[in-house]
Amino acid sequence: MLEIEIDGKVIQVNDGSTVMDAATQAGSYVPHFCYHKKLSIAANCRMCLVQVEKAPKPLPACATPVTNGMKVWTHSEAAVKAQKGVMEFLLINHPLDCPICDQGGECQLQDLAVGYGDSSSRYQEEKRVVLNKNLGSLVATDMTRCINCTRCVRFTQEIAGEMELGQAFRGEHAEIMPFVEKTVDSELSGNIIDLCPVGALTSKPFRFSARTWEMSRRKSVSPHDSLGSNLIVQVKHDTVKRVLPLENEAINECWLSDKDRFAYEALGSDERLTKPMIRQGGEWQEVDWQTALEFVANGLKSTVREQGAQSVGALLSPHATLEELHLAQKLMRGLGSENIDSRLRQADFSGDASRSGAPWLGMPIAEVASLNRLLVVGSFLRKDHPLLAQRVRQAAKRGLRVSYVGPNAEDWLLPVRNRALVAPGKMLAELAGVVKALSLAVSKPVSGAIADYVAAVAISPAAQAIADDLAAGSSAAVWLGNLAAQHPQAASLQQLAQEIARLVDGRVGIIGEAANSVGAHVVGAVPGAGGRNVADMLDKPLAAYLVLGAEAEFDFADAVKTRTAFEQAGLVVSLGAFRSVAALDYADAMLPIAPFTETAGTFVNCEGRVQSFYGVVKPLGETRPGWKVLRVLGNLLGLDGFDFAKADEVCVEALGGSPEFVSERLGGLVDVPLSSQPAAEGKGFERVADIPLYFADPLVRRAPSLQKTKDAAAPLARMNAATAAASGVADGQLVRLRSAAGVVSLTARVDEAVADGCVRVAGAHQSTAGLGPLSGVISVEGL
Amino acid sequence: MSTHELIFAGLDGDRTWRLEDYVARGGYSALKKIINEKISPEDVIAEVKKSGLRGRGGAGFPTGLKWSFMPRAFPGAKYLACNSDEGEPGTFKDRDILRYNPHSVIEGMTIAAYAMGCERGYNYIHGEIFDVYQRFEEALAEARAAGFLGQNILGTDFGFELFAHHGYGAYICGEETALLESIEGKKGQPRFKPPFPASYGIYGKPTTINNTETFASVPFIINDGGEHFLNLGKPNNGGTKIFSVSGHVGRPGNYEVRLGTPFSELLALAGGVRGGRRLKAVIPGGSSAPVLPADIMMDCTMDYDSISKAGSMLGSGAVIVMDESTCMVKALERLSYFYFEESCGQCTPCREGTGWLYRVVHRIEHGKGRPEDLDLLNSVTANIMGRTICALGDAASMPVQSFVKHFGSEFEYHIEHKQCLVPADVQNEGSKIYVGPTC
Ligand SMILES: Cc1cc2nc3c(=O)[nH]c(=O)nc-3n(C[C@H](O)[C@H](O)[C@H](O)COP(=O)(O)O)c2cc1C
Ligand code: SF4
Ligand code: SF4
Ligand code: FES
Numbered sequence A: 001m002l003e004i005e006i007d008g009k010v011i012q013v014n015d016g017s018t019v020m021d022a023a024t025q026a027g028s029y030v031p032h033f034c035y036h037k038k039l040s041i042a043a044n045c046r047m048c049l050v051q052v053e054k055a056p057k058p059l060p061a062c063a064t065p066v067t068n069g070m071k072v073w074t075h076s077e078a079a080v081k082a083q084k085g086v087m088e089f090l091l092i093n094h095p096l097d098c099p100i101c102d103q104g105g106e107c108q109l110q111d112l113a114v115g116y117g118d119s120s121s122r123y124q125e126e127k128r129v130v131l132n133k134n135l136g137s138l139v140a141t142d143m144t145r146c147i148n149c150t151r152c153v154r155f156t157q158e159i160a161g162e163m164e165l166g167q168a169f170r171g172e173h174a175e176i177m178p179f180v181e182k183t184v185d186s187e188l189s190g191n192i193i194d195l196c197p198v199g200a201l202t203s204k205p206f207r208f209s210a211r212t213w214e215m216s217r218r219k220s221v222s223p224h225d226s227l228g229s230n231l232i233v234q235v236k237h238d239t240v241k242r243v244l245p246l247e248n249e250a251i252n253e254c255w256l257s258d259k260d261r262f263a264y265e266a267l268g269s270d271e272r273l274t275k276p277m278i279r280q281g282g283e284w285q286e287v288d289w290q291t292a293l294e295f296v297a298n299g300l301k302s303t304v305r306e307q308g309a310q311s312v313g314a315l316l317s318p319h320a321t322l323e324e325l326h327l328a329q330k331l332m333r334g335l336g337s338e339n340i341d342s343r344l345r346q347a348d349f350s351g352d353a354s355r356s357g358a359p360w361l362g363m364p365i366a367e368v369a370s371l372n373r374l375l376v377v378g379s380f381l382r383k384d385h386p387l388l389a390q391r392v393r394q395a396a397k398r399g400l401r402v403s404y405v406g407p408n409a410e411d412w413l414l415p416v417r418n419r420a421l422v423a424p425g426k427m428l429a430e431l432a433g434v435v436k437a438l439s440l441a442v443s444k445p446v447s448g449a450i451a452d453y454v455a456a457v458a459i460s461p462a463a464q465a466i467a468d469d470l471a472a473g474s475s476a477a478v479w480l481g482n483l484a485a486q487h488p489q490a491a492s493l494q495q496l497a498q499e500i501a502r503l504v505d506g507r508v509g510i511i512g513e514a515a516n517s518v519g520a521h522v523v524g525a526v527p528g529a530g531g532r533n534v535a536d537m538l539d540k541p542l543a544a545y546l547v548l549g550a551e552a553e554f555d556f557a558d559a560v561k562t563r564t565a566f567e568q569a570g571l572v573v574s575l576g577a578f579r580s581v582a583a584l585d586y587a588d589a590m591l592p593i594a595p596f597t598e599t600a601g602t603f604v605n606c607e608g609r610v611q612s613f614y615g616v617v618k619p620l621g622e623t624r625p626g627w628k629v630l631r632v633l634g635n636l637l638g639l640d641g642f643d644f645a646k647a648d649e650v651c652v653e654a655l656g657g658s659p660e661f662v663s664e665r666l667g668g669l670v671d672v673p674l675s676s677q678p679a680a681e682g683k684g685f686e687r688v689a690d691i692p693l694y695f696a697d698p699l700v701r702r703a704p705s706l707q708k709t710k711d712a713a714a715p716l717a718r719m720n721a722a723t724a725a726a727s728g729v730a731d732g733q734l735v736r737l738r739s740a741a742g743v744v745s746l747t748a749r750v751d752e753a754v755a756d757g758c759v760r761v762a763g764a765h766q767s768t769a770g771l772g773p774l775s776g777v778i779s780v781e782g783l
Numbered sequence B: 001m002s003t004h005e006l007i008f009a010g011l012d013g014d015r016t017w018r019l020e021d022y023v024a025r026g027g028y029s030a031l032k033k034i035i036n037e038k039i040s041p042e043d044v045i046a047e048v049k050k051s052g053l054r055g056r057g058g059a060g061f062p063t064g065l066k067w068s069f070m071p072r073a074f075p076g077a078k079y080l081a082c083n084s085d086e087g088e089p090g091t092f093k094d095r096d097i098l099r100y101n102p103h104s105v106i107e108g109m110t111i112a113a114y115a116m117g118c119e120r121g122y123n124y125i126h127g128e129i130f131d132v133y134q135r136f137e138e139a140l141a142e143a144r145a146a147g148f149l150g151q152n153i154l155g156t157d158f159g160f161e162l163f164a165h166h167g168y169g170a171y172i173c174g175e176e177t178a179l180l181e182s183i184e185g186k187k188g189q190p191r192f193k194p195p196f197p198a199s200y201g202i203y204g205k206p207t208t209i210n211n212t213e214t215f216a217s218v219p220f221i222i223n224d225g226g227e228h229f230l231n232l233g234k235p236n237n238g239g240t241k242i243f244s245v246s247g248h249v250g251r252p253g254n255y256e257v258r259l260g261t262p263f264s265e266l267l268a269l270a271g272g273v274r275g276g277r278r279l280k281a282v283i284p285g286g287s288s289a290p291v292l293p294a295d296i297m298m299d300c301t302m303d304y305d306s307i308s309k310a311g312s313m314l315g316s317g318a319v320i321v322m323d324e325s326t327c328m329v330k331a332l333e334r335l336s337y338f339y340f341e342e343s344c345g346q347c348t349p350c351r352e353g354t355g356w357l358y359r360v361v362h363r364i365e366h367g368k369g370r371p372e373d374l375d376l377l378n379s380v381t382a383n384i385m386g387r388t389i390c391a392l393g394d395a396a397s398m399p400v401q402s403f404v405k406h407f408g409s410e411f412e413y414h415i416e417h418k419q420c421l422v423p424a425d426v427q428n429e430g431s432k433i434y435v436g437p438t439c
Helices: A017-028 A077-092 A108-116 A151-159 A193-195 A259-270 A287-307 A321-333 A365-370 A384-398 A422-441 A448-456 A460-473 A490-503 A517-522 A532-540 A559-568 A581-586 A624-634 A647-653 A721-726 B019-024 B029-036 B043-052 B064-070 B094-100 B102-116 B129-146 B176-183 B212-224 B226-230 B263-269 B293-299 B304-309 B328-342 B348-365 B372-384 B392-417 B424-431
Strands: A002-006 A011-012 A049-052 A070-073 A140-142 A165-168 A175-178 A201-203 A216-221 A230-236 A239-246 A278-280 A283-286 A312-316 A373-377 A400-407 A416-421 A476-480 A507-510 A544-548 A572-574 A589-591 A601-604 A610-613 A686-688 A717-719 A734-738 A743-750 A758-760 A775-780 B079-084 B119-123 B162-164 B207-211 B239-249 B253-258 B278-283 B319-324
Touching: A002 B019, A011 A017, A017 A049, A017 A070, A049 A077, A049 A589, A077 A108, A077 A287, A077 B348, A077 B372, A151 A165, A151 A193, A151 A384, A165 A589, A193 A201, A193 A239, A216 A610, A239 A259, A278 A287, A287 A312, A287 A544, A287 A572, A287 A589, A287 A624, A312 A532, A321 A517, A321 A544, A321 A624, A321 A647, A365 A384, A373 A422, A373 B129, A384 A400, A400 A422, A400 A460, A416 A460, A416 B253, A422 A448, A422 A460, A422 A490, A422 A686, A448 A490, A476 A490, A490 A507, A517 A601, A532 A559, A532 B119, A544 A559, A559 A581, A572 A581, A572 B162, A601 A647, A624 A647, A717 B328, A721 A743, B019 B102, B019 B129, B029 B102, B029 B212, B043 B064, B043 B102, B043 B212, B043 B226, B064 B102, B079 B094, B079 B102, B079 B212, B094 B102, B094 B129, B094 B212, B102 B119, B102 B129, B102 B162, B102 B207, B102 B212, B119 B129, B119 B176, B129 B162, B176 B207, B207 B212, B212 B239, B239 B263, B253 B263, B263 B293, B278 B392, B328 B348, B328 B392, B348 B372, B348 B392, B372 B392
Parallel strands: A002 A070, A312 A544, A373 A400, A373 A476, A400 A416, A476 A507, A544 A572, A572 A589, A686 A758, A717 A743, B079 B119, B079 B207, B119 B162, B239 B319
Antiparallel strands: A002 A011, A049 A070, A140 A201, A165 A175, A216 A230, A230 A239, A278 A283, A278 A589, A601 A610, A686 A775, A717 A758, A734 A743, A734 A775, B239 B253, B278 B319
């Protein structure tokens, strides 16, 4: 500890603290622009100059290390004189366009200029003009306003992991720009808007639509990936205008992914369903809620009556709120059916019988920082979980060593030390190889149940390297990604992951696909005894489906099968915020339920944290919160226990009113015999399906600015050069892909980041829905 | 009145730079002496300390002291860097050292590497003198082939790998931490200090940076002893120094003299003020050093302490001589333009301030000055000085402050009369290319 006196106050600070750290601790505000607690220190703006005893000149607080006994004045005459001098320099070339600047009202320069600037300028020369840059569809630029603090540059380099911006040229000609002809394509790009202390970088979708003081700020929680980022939703005239991060060190820190930030644009989409609709005699008609709900209730009742409760089922999106999921499962069970599932993109349910508790990350998110070994199995980590990947990236800088097993090797912008790049069908054997090598390395026997399987596999060099690395660590985790969860041998992969974790006394976790993947398990949005899982419900079509927040062609493991099942069903009730074109064909009732901004709700994130939120705007048109719709439906069906006045009451019931309810139900471990069933059968190549981040849920699919990014480009048929050669296709060639379920045409792209013998074809996209299952064998033929 | 040459001694004809000529002049004897007599690294540093050698790159920091900052026990790689970026207007000594006597730098660096335990070194050479870079590469090859560089130098365990690295001509890359960034392949921008290079240098490893001339002086210290070197100059200002004399003199060029030589002697060596004109002003240490009027300058001796006492700096030893035909406003305009163009743009006071200074001086020179401009110049420089990441901010400010201080009346005349105090025909006459008497 060091002792320092700041503005007369004596405090103790940690060794290695800067004067800025100490000032923050002492409650003294030091004006600053380039300093940011999450970024490296640049010390270039010089706004934080302070007076230090015995120093002949003012020193920058952000970069000056505290020495024991130091005396600092942050607001003495000398300090303020220096700060004012810097402020004058910052303003001489800054345009006086605050009235038309989008940053107005939330501009650090504007705020500080009030305290440190003069009302008239001594600078009588011509001001500098800097040409604007095209950074893509999300970030607008007004580079003449830039004060060259390089926060944006440091963000791309240090947090996003790739230096997509730089400061080119010298002196007064210095400009912040992307690389020639490039845009900023990071999935975290929007954070540079928050970081920019002036109006040089602003939100393109939000531009000129409101002033910050005209909007109210409401708290919410991101409904997309399993992290559960905390949001501030800004609202004007009952419309969502903008989304900003709500700082939460335990979850999203001060960041948001672009998905969290810009998906709100979909809330105003033309595709919003604003009135209940039912189909009678083949004709769609808009009806009032009473009519619609009676239609649905009667349909469900008569189906149960005529074909039995086993003929109805519920398919629930893991992006739905806890309240919606709870009431939907309760309604199904009330009707006498256990056919309930929320794991819509998964294919292997063999672990269900042995599983207890909800699959989760297996550790608090913030503890990523204390890991020193991480094995990821089957994941598009960077795009599937942008901010979790960011945490891993930071931890990797401090010594976390990351290994990977899976069919993909795209750049995560963090060092992956060991990688077993293998086809999905070989992942099980590869992982078994890791178990085998690890058991030797740590001299612990392999667990009985899997010992035989493991004994029979060969250890690949990659598996050996992974095992050696894991064995040398002291705090390890094994994570199963979305690709592993969607794998046809998911339970067996998990079994081996559990074994690896056991051998190194580490933790095993399932990252989870959606905002409420954990919550869905906790409230029982999975089949109970005798119930059918999603695959089963679609393999042998039911008579009636209740579909909540999901779209047949995008949100299921097999778009073709789902579509067929829905078309064959007598009754498909679709609850959602959007009018899906496909649902017009297969559904019989479409009920407009509120997206997350228009309803109260709760999500349980991957670490098991329960986060409730309120609606921030009124539901659009005749949209109703999902929990209310299900409550009325329950009543109309004559079921007990559907009398709730408020969403909170539903939540209390769902979580048993106990704070430990969720934590007691986290688990999700399986105990299965390892699959002897091949993952892929037939002649051809194995499909590897990513779920591109801007297609993963109904909201992002309809967010126009996100849809203009590189990440939303149409899927390609990606394969390595060897696979391309084997199938006789060239890069850029149009190819026909054929699965057992159907045929689609895509452009081929040679990509060495795909395992040999595989073709990466994204799911959740119109152009690939015709291929059916996300995994399995496909053939490739040049056109 | 004479030069006293160490580094430049015996350099005549075209082939003098070659290894065999260097050895014939006694080259590499210092390195051999250290090896043969098993002089310890500590003793080498002690000798350099004793010599009073001060950095020839500008700041005049005692070299022996700098060397002693290197963490001796540091386990990993340590680096040595030679600063041959020489971008300061008026300075042209390092290129001549490298052109005519490159092995003196190689030998000096090898001794320094030995003293500080550096396993690798770089000589960062200004990018606009490519022939010098190429020659240095050749000299390195010669030294390696002869066993003066590389592994097992002179058959011992001591190894030192030295590489040439060329920049692209940015002045700022001569600032030692910008130079480090540039060697690492990054944009040449100074780093904030602390940490200093001795603890966080190239690739974050302990690094010592010295000027070309500093290294070139080292073999003489080892050969003749620190004491002898010190006595060539005066206390605290040991040795000889190469002065690059430019401007309005009869024979502009590099002159190696003992530190402490009267300025008048140096001027005479350089052929005196050309055309018998009157001396007006001198910038004694490169463009960043404050200008001194003739009378003050004529009383100075050429060493760190004397020039500093007179209110300027010996700097890199670039002596810019201006005679009575010089318009001081125009001269400052040119200097200010240099700093405006060469600021790296990283920190606010320098990025914004250098442009401001230049524009105001430019206005004054072009008859658009305002009465308040001189106060403004003083105040802007005061806001830059001491508030920037590197010393370029100070370097840009000092000329402005000193020109206004010593030649304020010329600026006032410009502002008031919208024209120059020095009549145009005098300036024209003075700006003609002058062919002096041949030496
Ligand atoms: C803007 C700027 C430019 C500089 N350019 C040079 C240069 O070209 N050559 C040089 O030796 N030192 C230059 N220096 C000084 C170096 O930073 C450093 O002090 C010097 O190389 C140390 O070597 P020395 O101790 O041997 O003088 C410059 C400093 C500044 C601030
Ligand atoms: S664009 Fe904004 S964040 Fe980036 S350097 Fe300029 S002022 Fe700083
Ligand atoms: S003082 Fe000038 S040259 Fe030095 S770091 Fe700052 S902007 Fe760059
Ligand atoms: S905040 Fe310290 S220099 Fe910018």
